[in-house]
Amino acid sequence: ISSDGRDVEKAADEGNERAILTQKMYVSRIVETVSGYYGLMGGADAIVFAGGIGENSDIMRADILEGLEEYGIILDKERNNTRSESLISTDDSKVKVFIVETDEELMIARDTYELVK
Numbered sequence: 001i002s003s004d005g006r007d008v009e010k011a012a013d014e015g016n017e018r019a020i021l022t023q024k025m026y027v028s029r030i031v032e033t034v035s036g037y038y039g040l041m042g043g044a045d046a047i048v049f050a051g052g053i054g055e056n057s058d059i060m061r062a063d064i065l066e067g068l069e070e071y072g073i074i075l076d077k078e079r080n081n082t083r084s085e086s087l088i089s090t091d092d093s094k095v096k097v098f099i100v101e102t103d104e105e106l107m108i109a110r111d112t113y114e115l116v117k
Contacts, residue, residue: 001016001018001022005053005056006057008022009023009059009060026060027060027063027064027067028067030064031064031068035071038071043095044071044095045095046095046096046097046098047065047068047095047097047098048098049061049097049098049099049100050099050100050101050102051104054099055099055100055101055102056083058081058082058083061080061088061097061099062077062080071095072093072094073093073095073097074090074092074094075090076093082099083099084099085098085100086098
């Protein structure tokens, strides 16, 4: 469909089966990765969402965190309804969950500058 998460999310909302499967697989891979590291590290203090989907998709954040509820990670649905830097977990969540704004283009520019200087 597209490499842009917004297009995939829109298509999934419209019932496109490939988009729905894509979102399910994406969520599953993230949950598997976070769960693996959670186990290896013996827990976590925080989970941070950043970048395109992490900052802009409340639906994807909710789907990901739903798969992590067994670790005591509890999403506050009202707090999650945002695109700004904030805490989106409940006050009693075992692990705090944040949205952190990123400027990916600035990071690429800084890295490029360091390589060519």
